[in-house]
Amino acid sequence: MRMVLTVCTLLLVSCGEEPQAPLAATDVVFIKPLPGMNMGAAYMSLANNTDRAISIARISSPQFRSVELHETTIEDGVARMRAVPQLTIPAGETVVLQRGGKHLMLMRPTIPANAVTLEFYSDDTLILIVDSAAQSSGEQ
Ligand SMILES: [Cu+2]
Structure with missing residues (x-):
């Protein structure tokens, strides 16, 4: 059975003034570490939906x-x-993380997990969670 999740965005502010997620990830690709290897990678587009830069x-x-x-x-x-x-x-722009450019390296797996979760922090605030369970590509 497959749980259907979406790439979810957490906005840890209680008010609902901003209907759109401040930061949204699309086109997420996870490259899991090959057996015996210590590194995987992640590629995605990150869209800033606010009128301020997000670091x-x-x-x-x-x-x-x-x-x-x-x-x-x-x-x-x-x-x-x-x-x-x-x-x-x-503000208002999209940064693309891709092969051959900026990308995320996933270093030293802690557990041989099928799912990958990435938590993006701006200062100490968790602003985005990207979960590989949301990806529709094949079974692993
Ligand atoms: Cu790298």
């Missing part, structure tokens, strides 16, 4: 010891990845 200070996952934001650049024809300390999404 993602931290991303965590119950299934991984750390989640890092990386950027791939080509230097002398060789692709290199470097860690990016913070991801800022300008």
Whole structure:
């Protein structure tokens, strides 16, 4: 049986003034670590639906010891990845995390889980949860 979940967005403010989620993830792709490997990746589009820039200070996952934001650049024809300390999404804009560009590295799995959950924090506020259970691609 398959539970139908949506990519859910948490707005931890109690008032309902803002009908739209402040930050929304679409086109989410999780690349799970291959057996025996320590790293997976995640790609997605992050849309800032507010009129202020949103800075993602931290991303965590119950299934991984750390989640890092990386950027791939080509230097002398060789692709290199470097860690990016913070991801800022300008007001009203969408940032695309994709193969060959900015992406999330899922480091050191804690448990061999089928599902992946990513929690996006702006300062100490949890602003977005992206859950692989929402993805419709195949069984694992
Ligand atoms: Cu990387």
